[in-house]
Amino acid sequence: MRxxxxxxxxxxxxxxxxxxxxxxxxxxxxxxxMGEMDLLQELVSLYHENALEFIGxxxxxxxxxxxKELGLAAHKIKAGLAMMRTDxxxxxxxxxxxxxxxxxxxxHLQFLCDCFTExxxxxxxxxxxxxxxxxxx
Amino acid sequence: MEKKKLLLAEDDQLxxxxxxxxxxxxxxxxxxxxxxxxxxxxxxxxxxxxxVSDIMMPYFSGMELIAYVRKELxxxxxxxxxxxxxxxxxxxxxxxxxxxxxxxxxxSPSELLVRVARELNKT
Numbered sequence: 428m429r430x431x432x433x434x435x436x437x438x439x440x441x442x443x444x445x446x447x448x449x450x451x452x453x454x455x456x457x458x459x460x461m462g463e464m465d466l467l468q469e470l471v472s473l474y475h476e477n478a479l480e481f482i483g484x485x486x487x488x489x490x491x492x493x494x495k496e497l498g499l500a501a502h503k504i505k506a507g508l509a510m511m512r513t514d515x516x517x518x519x520x521x522x523x524x525x526x527x528x529x530x531x532x533x534x535h536l537q538f539l540c541d542c543f544t545e546x547x548x549x550x551x552x553x554x555x556x557x558x559x560x561x562x563x564x
Numbered sequence: 565m566e567k568k569k570l571l572l573a574e575d576d577q578l579x580x581x582x583x584x585x586x587x588x589x590x591x592x593x594x595x596x597x598x599x600x601x602x603x604x605x606x607x608x609x610x611x612x613x614x615x616v617s618d619i620m621m622p623y624f625s626g627m628e629l630i631a632y633v634r635k636e637l638x639x640x641x642x643x644x645x646x647x648x649x650x651x652x653x654x655x656x657x658x659x660x661x662x663x664x665x666x667x668x669x670x671x672s673p674s675e676l677l678v679r680v681a682r683e684l685n686k687t
Contacts, residue, residue, distance in 0.1 A: 507578035
């Protein structure tokens, strides 16, 4: 939990946005899907695929210092994270892209990617729970 | 009535799935292309009534797409670009290249439908 603690320190110091949350409400997305549960389920599956793809991209591109590709991977996932209102992961990815476009500090990027990897499982659990609740009606 | 053809150029499959669904429900025939290669291939054989494109795409950016449509194809098909917040410079460049409108991420499908209809009504 080293990275999580570091993230908490950054949050307390005001370096990161303070509105991070892993409470997931899929109702607004279901409304956008016009009540189509199959589509919502497909979006959730794509969301999980994208998150895993980003974690994989970070593992490939960071050791190679390929900041352009890492930045593109961050950009690609960003809209989906925002769409699903997963603020914590979205905030991390925004910082990854900013760092890739700016200072390209490998240590900071490693820290951010580690944060993403640690933060994703509880977010996934929340999304899956929210989806299961919606399915039960 | 024949459906209007809409080319959606978006590399984020998640967003593209939702937008495609809503645009199809809105009565459009949607062709989704996930990267610039697919976009060029589609445009070489088809003439959409409107294009909705992300700015950042693999192989062929939204900017290059606008330039390609306006300068090489010499087409005035309406182009709406999708841009991330904080990308104002790119948006201005897109307008200079010939984009008709832009919408910021996260994209509201309902808002996009309104903007698409508005652009098509102008033509």
